[in-house]
Structures are given as C-alpha cells and as structure tokens.
Amino acid sequence: MSEPRAGDDLERYEGMFRFRDQDYYDRHLVFDHVVPMDGANQRQRFEAVARSLRDVLTQRWLLTKETHHRRNAKQVYYLSMEFLIGRTLLNTVNNLGVRGYVEEDLRSDPHQDWAELLDAEPDAGLGNGGLGRLAACFMDSLATLEIPAIGYGLRYEYGMFRQEIHDGSQVEQPDNWLMHPDPWEVARTTESVEVSLNCSFEFQGGTLHRLPGQPIHMLGIPYDRPVAGHGGRTINTLRLWGAASPDFFDFGEFSGGEFVDAVLYKVMAESLTRVLYPDDSTARGRTLRFVQEYFLVGCSLADIVRRFRDRGNAWADLPDKVAIQLNDTHPAMAVAELMRILLDEARLGWDEAWDLTVRTLAYTNHTLLPEALEKWPVEMFQTFLPRLMDIIYEINHRFLGDVRAKYPGDNWVLSRVSLIEETPARQVRMANLAIVGTHSTNGVAQIHSRLLREVTVADLADIFPGRFSNKTNGVTPRRWLLLANPDLAALLTEALGDSWPRDLDRLAELGPLAEDAAFREKFRAARLAAKVRFGNWLKRDLDVEIDPETLVDTQVKRIHEYKRQLLNVLHILTVYHRLRTDSSFDPAPRTYLFAGKAAPAYHLAKRIIRLINDVAAAVNRDPRARGRLRVAFLPNYGVTLAEQVIPATDLSEQISTAGYEASGTSNMKFMMNGALTIGTRDGATIEMGERAGEENIFFFGLTAAEVAARRPSYDPGWHYQNEPETRAVLDMLSSDLISPGDPSRYDLIRQVLLDHGDYFMHLADLGSYIQTHDRIGNLWREDPEGWTRKSILNVAASGYFSSDRTIEEYAREIWDVKPCPIP
The missing domain is CATH 3.40.50.2000 (Glycogen Phosphorylase B;)
Incomplete structure (x- = not known):
C-alpha cells in the first residue's frame, strides 16, 4: 500500500494512528463491550478498530462541515435509493493511506487476526446493483476531489435479501446486516425531520385498513456515515434516513388491552425502511415502495433547505448554493416537493418557485427499458400526497400549454410528453416529471444518451434540446x-x-x-x-x-x-x-x-x-x-x-x-x-x-x-x-x-x-x-x-473510466460547483 506522499502528511498520520499509544483501541474494546482484552471476539475487535478510526476521523469530519458552512460553498446533494458501499473499514484505511500503521499497532494484541477482523464487518445492505455501486463510487470521488457533498439515502434495516441456494434454487433470507451496532454511523436525533401522509390506518379483524384524509406523521431520523476521500483531506457525509413514529405507542390503548393497536404506528413507521425493494408484485409492496420514495425526498429536501437557510441565504440564491442530483427516477418526486416548499413555506410566486426548482435540480437517467421508467397511479398520489398531485397537475397544465404553442394541433405529441398517462390507467410518468422539472438530463454512456434522446424520450429532447447531455459512468x-x-x-x-x-x-x-x-x-x-x-x-x-x-x-x-x-x-x-x-x-x-x-x-x-x-x-x-x-x-x-x-x-x-x-x-x-x-x-x-x-x-x-x-x-x-x-x-x-x-x-x-x-x-x-x-x-x-x-x-486504456473524471464533468457542466479545500 502506498503511504501518504508529503512528509507533513506522513508525520500527521503516524501520530494520529498510534492506537495503542493513545489507548483508542484498548478503550473501545474493553469499555464499549465490558470484556477483558483476551475475552473479546472478532466482531468486538472489529468494532473497536472501527470506532478508533472514527475517533481519529472526527476532527477532520467536523472541520469539513465547519469549513463548508463558514465559506457558504455551493454544495452537491446526491439523492439515491441505493448506496452499495460494501465494507467501510479497509476502504477507509486505504483512502487514508494508513494501513501499515493500523496493522502495526494491532500486532501487540495476540488475539487479533487482521483477515478475520475484516470479515467481521458485513456488507452494508444499502443497495443491490450498478445504480447503488455508482452512487458509492461517486461519493468516494466527491470527497477525493474535495467537492462539498452529502449523499442522501434510506437506512434499510435488512437490505434487499441474503441469497442462499437450496437444491439449485434461489431462496431469499433476511439480510440482517444491522444485527450488531454499526460503529460507523452517528444518529442525529436532534436533526430529525417530520413528514406527513394524507392517509391513516386502522387494524380491524386482523387486516390493516386505509383511512384516507386522516394524516399520519412519521419521523425521519438521520444516521450519518463518514466518507473519507483519498488522502483524508475531506470527509464528506452519507446521511441515511431511518423511519420512526413520533409517539412510541398509545398509552391509553395499551392500558385498555389493545396491545396491537397501541404500537401499530410504531411498527408501520419502522417497516418503511425495513427492506430495500419490497416485492412490487403486490399492491401493498408497490404502496410501500411509493411511500419509501417520498420519505427519502421529503426528509432530504427538508434537511437541504434547513442547511441552506441556516447559512443566511436568500431564496433567490438557491441554485447558486444548492445542486441536487436525482439518481434515476426514484427521487423524481423532488420536483413537486421542492415546489411545495417554495410555494407553501417560502410563499414565493409560481414563476419564481418554478425557475428556482428547475435550476436547482438535475436528473440522471439509468435505463432505456420502458418498464423501468417509473409510473405511479394518480390515485396513489391523491390518497397519500394530494398536495403534490395538485402541483403536478399544475406543472403539466402549464407545460402542455407551451407544447401546444410549439406543436399546434399535434395531439399525439401532447399525449406522449404529458406528465400524466391516461390509458390503460391514469399514472404519473416520473421520468417525464424529472425531465420537465430539472435543468439537466444526462445519460450514462454515449450510446445510452443517444438512444435516450432519439428513441425513449425523443419528443421531450426536441422540446428541451439544451438540457440533454452524456456523462459516461466511472468507478473509483x-x-x-x-x-x-x-x-x-x-x-x-x-x-x-x-x-x-x-x-x-x-x-x-x-x-x-x-x-x-x-x-x-x-x-x-x-x-x-x-x-x-x-x-x-x-x-x-x-x-x-x-x-x-x-x-x-x-x-x-x-x-x-x-x-x-x-x-x-x-x-x-x-x-x-x-x-x-x-x-x-x-x-x-x-x-x-x-x-x-x-x-x-x-x-x-x-x-x-x-x-x-x-x-x-x-x-x-x-x-x-x-x-x-x-x-x-x-x-x-x-x-x-x-x-x-x-x-x-x-x-x-x-x-x-x-x-x-x-x-x-x-x-x-x-x-x-x-x-x-x-x-x-x-x-x-x-x-x-x-x-x-x-x-x-x-x-x-x-x-x-x-x-x-x-x-x-x-x-x-x-x-x-x-x-x-x-x-x-x-x-x-x-x-x-x-x-x-x-x-x-x-x-x-x-x-x-x-x-x-x-x-x-x-x-x-x-x-x-x-x-x-x-x-x-x-x-x-x-x-x-x-x-x-x-x-x-x-x-x-481504463483511466478514462475513473469516477473522478465523471464527477469532474458533473461538477463543471451540470452543477457549476468547485472544490472547497479543507485547511
């Protein structure tokens, strides 16, 4: 492994990572788990190493946050339903260039086995495939390039599933990756966010019944994870939202013997972030996925706006200080949700709110498959998020008015570009919403971007030719x-x-x-x-x-x-x-x-x-x-x-x-x-x-x-x-x-x-x-x-396919954001 290049970095890291000299490792191993040194298992030893490393990162992590806030730097907010980050320990040690120091300090523990210790950390169950792995690579590159950034996702308790093979067939088992405390995450309960749905529930005869028009409130509790860039200069944040109920349980119902009803909303709220990609072959699975997507958007935008306003910015400065990237259609509700915030909370007029929304948001498309271009029933929006549905209707009304002026009498174009699909059932086309409501739509390879423009959304590309570009993916x-x-x-x-x-x-x-x-x-x-x-x-x-x-x-x-x-x-x-x-x-x-x-x-x-x-x-x-x-x-x-x-x-x-x-x-x-x-x-x-x-x-x-x-x-x-x-x-x-x-x-x-x-x-x-x-x-x-x-x-020839190059292109051509070096 390569050591830090500069002499001052070498001296700094050598001093910081003497775990045993500073009692980081011993203290966490003995006092966190209340075990003697020779009685700890490998999981406890892993947690001690991870917490020791996080202790060392904390000062730099805090300095990164303070610097971004003090300089009021334009910040990237990356919204994704997946972050397939894998294991954190070895990646963090490698990015800091201190593997040799860590291994040397651990040799004095006769019970420590480096390979077994690494295996004690599970893969974080926060993603499934290329979409989530790309998001993780991007977070690495953003920190390495010293670009102010926060990733927003959901804290799935069980991930997707653990795949087992029985008699040749796939069998899905719970992926209980959070069985043990995660030593990397920091719960920020004081920064919790409340989101509301216009629908409540009751439990009758063993069945859950929906009660439209009776709002239910949920808390989004943020859990922060450090993302160390290569060289350790910038430590950005991955913020994951866990769902909870504002009230633990109804004491009156519980005292009266209604034990299930008393904890119903706690169980429902926590179930929201239980698994990644619930089975969407059922109506209940699709509903859960819909609510998950809004929960991500509602929590994240509330947090983004809070940060923006805490720095003393005026609403008119939003696109100059905030760049929000939608990783596929999953966070596309952000278009309507940001409009709701600007209209209902900031009390801006429609035209100003729309201009700020479009200039702040950008959208990455990841698929040409029609079935993967999400559509959500209008009825579902009306039941759970009626205000967002009203806003989407208004966006569509104004947009189609502009289209009619450009294509007079061409109803086929109107039907293809409308945000609402009328047949066979009325649905909101989330990709269309994302394209109309953002200033940038990019594909992720040259052929994909070309087919996206020429085939998949050709009419929208004709209407907004300047909004489409290509950003070929990369990996770290x-x-x-x-x-x-x-x-x-x-x-x-x-x-x-x-x-x-x-x-x-x-x-x-x-x-x-x-x-x-x-x-x-x-x-x-x-x-x-x-x-x-x-x-x-x-x-x-x-x-x-x-x-x-x-x-x-x-x-x-x-x-x-x-x-x-x-x-x-x-x-x-x-x-x-x-x-x-x-x-x-x-x-x-x-x-x-x-x-x-x-x-x-x-x-x-x-x-x-x-x-x-x-x-x-x-x-x-x-x-x-x-x-x-x-x-x-x-x-x-x-x-x-x-x-x-x-x-x-x-x-x-x-x-x-x-x-x-x-x-x-x-x-x-x-x-x-x-x-x-x-x-x-x-x-x-x-x-x-x-x-x-x-x-x-x-x-x-x-x-x-x-x-x-x-x-x-x-x-x-x-x-x-x-x-x-x-x-x-x-x-x-x-x-x-x-x-x-x-x-x-x-x-x-x-x-x-x-x-x-x-x-x-x-x-x-x-x-x-x-x-x-x-x-x-x-x-x-x-x-x-x-x-x-x-x-x-x-x-x-593989150098071009570094995610650093991809992020530099996003920063220069879509986000207009620059590095913010940490002193």
Missing part, C-alpha cells in the same frame, strides 16, 4: 484496484509511482510496456497471484474449488433477461455437447463463474439461476469435462464478493442485448484489473473498445440498430430448425441430463426462446457468440504473450 480506482488487487496495484506503483490512484490517466503510460517481456512476466505473476488468492478465499468461504491456471470466465450482475445470462448458459451447453459427442474436441480449460440476485417476484430470472446450477451439476460430475470445463454459481453477490472475483477474472462477460444496457460499471472494473471483455456493442463497452482498440475487445452479435431492424421479422424458430447445435442444446433443457426426472422444469425458458419471440434475441446472437468464444479459447491456449499484451493495453 481506490476500491476497485488499489484495495481489491494489491499485487497489480503494487506493480503499477513500481512502474508509475504512487500518484495513479488519484490520477488514473497515468495508466496510459503502461501502453509501451505491453511490448516489454520483463513487464509482461511481472504482470502475469500479479494476475496469477490474484487468482490464487481468490481460489483460497473461495475454498474457505464458499467451499468451491477452482483451478487458477484455467481461463476464468465471469458474468456477475443482477439476473435479468436483457443481461442474457441465458446466452452464456447456451454457450456452455454447446461446449459440453461437443465434449460429449466429439472425442477429439479439446477446448482450452475454462472455469465459468456466475453471480447475481434475481428479484423475488421475477420467476424467469429465478428459473435461470436454477438452470445455471443444474448445468453446473451435470458438467462438474462428468469425467469428460474434468480439467476442461467447470461451472459455478456464487451465492449472495455483493461488493465483497466482487472485490474478490473481479481481479481474478480473465474474461468478462458483457453480453446484454445491444441497446438495452445503459452503461454498465462492472465492465470498467474488469477492464481496470486486466480482464479482457467479450461483449456486444452496448453501454460503455463501446467506449472501452474505442479507447483500448477494438482488436483488444471481443465484440460479437447484432448492433442496437440491427436489433431494432430485425425485430419485426425475427423468427427464433428458424435457428432451431436450421442450426443443429442450437437444436441439440435447446433439446438438452428437457433431458434427464440437465433436469433429471423433471423434463418440464425448463419449459418456461424454451417457451420464452421459441414460442414467445425471444424478445432479447438470444438465438440471433448465439452463433456469433460461440464463434467469438472459439477465438478466445485459441488465443488463451496458443498465444499467452498476445493475451497478456491485450490485457496490459486494457488496463492502460
């Missing part, structure tokens, strides 16, 4: 390379010096080293060390064995049809079919790894997980595949698992149907760690090819334009009838080999592929995908030096 190199891949990070520091984690453009200097045989040898050694380390971790934690000498082929992301894990499985079955039917077939030895969660109500995705595990069982027990082909599904994918598997991967699968992936960020993490990519021309993978050279990316399949052109006449049955391998593989799905004793187990998958049109065009791309994999296997086996060159060139 501090976590995804410096922390996750210490051997490669050490080699980069040897070659480039220690400034690259804050200046990832330095990686471009590796390009010429791809032709240096000595460097290639060191590079291969670092890559193998990561694979060996991952194999040891996998055996220890998941009891899965892999051969690090094989080509490790990985697809890790949420399970979804458009991500096309199914295409990957069809290729594996093709290879397996060849092994079974052709004794001369000798593929390059390969290990296929999958990981990802399926939404609890997404039955097809859960069936794909079962298929992956059934294929793994068939392949792994077959002697013909031994040493050549191995398949594993790794349960409960999260940040910690990603930190292990990504550095150990040789081939990254980015195989979404072209035109459906907004950006992807796992593709960038794999590239940064030296994996080569097989992918469609989709999301940011296109830009990766432009920067690394398409000869160093394995592209295959239809382009987005070709997908759109072929869709009207596409017949997946043609591939089944005319491609023998495709037919053989699909027939394997109903064979005893894959589904013994249950030939109908994968009828749903066969129907999706053959009877229901194969919407995501698996079979259209399968032939190209197989041919590309054949080339990959040949390169791995026959030209290891050529593979290593490509790997080095990918790392060299």
